[in-house]
Amino acid sequence: MSDGRGLADAPWLNSGAAARVLALLNVDGEEARVIGGAVRDALMNTPVGDLDIATTALPDEVVRRARAAGIKSVPTGIEHGTVTLVVDGQPFEVTTLREDVETFGRKARVAFGRDWRRDAERRDFTINGLSVSADGVVHDHVGGLADIDARRVRFIGDPDRRIAEDYLRILRFFRIHAAYGAGAPDRDGYLACIRGRAGLAGLSAERVRMEMLKLLVADGARQAVEAMADGGLLLRIFGGVVYTGPFAAMITAEAALRRKPDPVLRLGSLGVAVTEDARRLAQRLRLTNAEAKALDSMGHRWWRLGGMEESVARRRLYRLGEARYRNRMMLAWARAPRGADPALWMALVTLPERWQAPVFPLKAADFMARGVARGPALGHVIALAEDAWLAQDFPLETDAVQAIADQTVARFGKEHGLYG
Known part of the structure; x- marks a missing residue:
């Protein structure tokens, strides 16, 4: 009709x-x-x-x-x-x-x-x-x-029967509700999903990954994810604790930055507190290598990134590179205590848009000319010199750079007696 x-x-x-x-x-x-x-x-x-x-x-x-x-x-x-x-x-x-x-x-x-x-x-x-x-x-x-x-997502006929035909429909119920629905999920469908949640274990990880990544970036993802967590569904999928508060904060941060929703960032905010969480999710959802590496990096000591002065943030950006710095900073922002100043976090997250890290100006030849032989000592000296260069806020003037090289070689030689 x-x-x-x-x-x-x-x-x-x-x-x-x-x-x-x-x-x-x-x-x-x-x-x-x-x-x-x-x-x-x-x-x-x-x-x-x-x-x-x-x-x-x-x-x-x-x-x-x-x-x-x-x-x-x-x-x-x-x-x-x-x-x-x-x-x-x-x-x-x-x-x-x-x-x-x-x-x-x-x-x-x-x-x-x-x-x-x-x-x-x-x-x-x-x-x-x-x-x-x-x-x-x-x-x-x-x-x-x-x-x-x-704007109601409702199963056709008996919800329990529809779900038993294909348990992926549990995830599709929430994903389509997040994309097209309004308000709370249809109660009959929601209760049927809870009753059928054990069937999620039989789904392939690839199919679950596809549905979850689509769900996480839908307009109504926050409410859908909270409903799934309340119904015990996310525990079945993630195999560990989920963090709906940081997930909501990530959505807010993305909106403040006017950035397109990122499924991996949102997944990290929902399921990652430490790198072990990232590895578990990568395995359970069969994430791509790029997704798994991004999630693992996000979970690595993100708690050290809050409240930094910009000079320290520049050093972090230099070490991590733009993508890892931005993702880890976004997770730190999403997990920041309530009341944290969003302007400070926005300044840290957007640092790559205002500042580009210079290239370390010293080469192996600079240290070999100062008497450092090839081998482990050379690599160690270069690393020490790079640390000193970062500590001095990336100087590029010739005199400052050469002074760093001289001082590093002299200190290392004095401490280790390996040359000169």
């Missing part, structure tokens, strides 16, 4: 690759519609992502029509009725209408059908169960339009 609203003005319905696919499938007694997230996003005036298409035509017929029209087809999930059509370089998943015969976790045995209502009823949430036909008419068989108006 439809309540009269439509998407006749949607550009992807009127021209372009999607319109071509719909025209290909909407003949000879078959019907095709755009379904799911694209319809939801268009109705909620948010950017539309991938366009998925459902059809009454069987997969073999979809392939036959595509071949006749010179369109590339890829059998990406043909056993479940999905064929990917590539038009002008743009892929479209085209799936034959289905109904579940038997479900067991992520897998399902399906039968192809021609009933749009039965197909909609097997989906996850009401706002994802909408479809739009080529004429722009929106079809709603599950109450999705009312839930869009209410």
Whole structure:
């Protein structure tokens, strides 16, 4: 059914690759519609992502029509009725209408059908169960339009059954609520997620990582994360303590800096107090090498960064480099005591935007010319000289630099008697 609203003005319905696919499938007694997230996003005036298409035509017929029209087809999930059509370089998943015969976790045995209502009823949430036909008419068989108006994320049918079909839907419930919902999560869905939380253990780490990183940067992430923590869900995912206060503070800090939400920063604020936490999260979520290294660096002695004078902060920036300095400083800010002056933290975090560390002006040859032989002693002397250079606030004048070299060599030689 439809309540009269439509998407006749949607550009992807009127021209372009999607319109071509719909025209290909909407003949000879078959019907095709755009379904799911694209319809939801268009109705909620948010950017539309991938366009998925459902059809009454069987997969073999979809392939036959595509071949006749010179369109590339890829059998990406043909056993479940999905064929990917590539038009002008743009892929479209085209799936034959289905109904579940038997479900067991992520897998399902399906039968192809021609009933749009039965197909909609097997989906996850009401706002994802909408479809739009080529004429722009929106079809709603599950109450999705009312839930869009209410900004409510609600499971289709029995929440416990929907979750048992795929436990990743627990994370999707909170992620989609964070992106599209308002207020507290739907109570029936929330309680079903709590009842089904043991099923999270059977999910692959890669799928959990993908959903969590998307959730953490959604507009409503703070409220969704707090609800997940209260329901004991994050403990199952993280395997350790979570810190909702620093997570909220990180969101506030990013907003103060007018910076795009960073999923790794937010993950660190939520789950990392020490480097051991970072390593546990990297393993449990199968983070990429870059994500794991960033998280590990954030957790390393972040507590030493508060209340620094800028001269000390410059030395930290020089040692850490811009990315590690900024990330660690952001975690320190998020975990700072309440009442800390945000202006001071903003000045420290934005230091890389105002000051660029110079290159250490002394080379190995400078010390070898002063009698230091190659080997461990040379490296030690260079490190001591660099420390002295930092302590003197990065001087670059020739006299000051040469004096540092002379003094370092003399001190080291006197203490160790290794040369001269």
